[in-house]
Amino acid sequence: MTIGAELVARMRAILIILLALLMIASQAAPSTYANEAGALPIIGWFLLGVVLLIYIHPLGLLAWSGKIRQGIEDEGTAHNRAAAYCAGFWASLIFAIMLFGMPGLRDMGGREVARIVASATVATAAIRFAIAELRGLYG
Amino acid sequence: MAERLGNNIQELRTDRGYTQAHLAERIGVSRKTINTVENSVFTPSTTLALKLAREFGVPVEDLFHLES
Numbered sequence A: 001m002t003i004g005a006e007l008v009a010r011m012r013a014i015l016i017i018l019l020a021l022l023m024i025a026s027q028a029a030p031s032t033y034a035n036e037a038g039a040l041p042i043i044g045w046f047l048l049g050v051v052l053l054i055y056i057h058p059l060g061l062l063a064w065s066g067k068i069r070q071g072i073e074d075e076g077t078a079h080n081r082a083a084a085y086c087a088g089f090w091a092s093l094i095f096a097i098m099l100f101g102m103p104g105l106r107d108m109g110g111r112e113v114a115r116i117v118a119s120a121t122v123a124t125a126a127i128r129f130a131i132a133e134l135r136g137l138y139g
Numbered sequence B: 001m002a003e004r005l006g007n008n009i010q011e012l013r014t015d016r017g018y019t020q021a022h023l024a025e026r027i028g029v030s031r032k033t034i035n036t037v038e039n040s041v042f043t044p045s046t047t048l049a050l051k052l053a054r055e056f057g058v059p060v061e062d063l064f065h066l067e068s
Helices: A003-028 A040-056 A066-072 A075-101 A110-138 B009-015 B020-027 B031-038 B046-056
Strands: B004-007 B064-067
Touching (some): A003 A040, A003 A066, A003 A110, A075 A110, A110 B031, B009 B020, B031 B046
Antiparallel strands (some): B004 B064
């Protein structure tokens, strides 16, 4: 792994954590729910999710040269990605069960439920991936 | 009883005067992967295990062992 590739890998992991935390924080802000105020916050949330998924996926490295991509993307990263998707799956299941079982949330709309579950899935996978990458980089 | 894959990569690497980065470059993986394999965080594929063994010129059994 070249110094450049290592720097890119480190920056990517830090950026993923920051974006995932932003996604979690956006769930707590009432203005981000779908309402009469307009669809812009939903679009922002959607784009944030797409950007996070691209960063986790090897597609997120397409902007970099082949040498840097080769220095970052190997079987260790593939393993971290697989573990991240697995963590996302469990987060999705846990949040879906929690939302289904919470009596106070019976009136929550389908879109809001879908958004919470999707946010939990993407944020968990992203954070799991980034932490595993940083752990490998810093030893 | 769960068994864990131990390895002698760090000793062999330092014996040869390689840094993690040098070794990674020689076998075409990232330093991160070498680091996680050395620390038994990541279990390498057979391909990578064989590449490591070939690089050090030892049988793969001398590189990896099972720990209880």
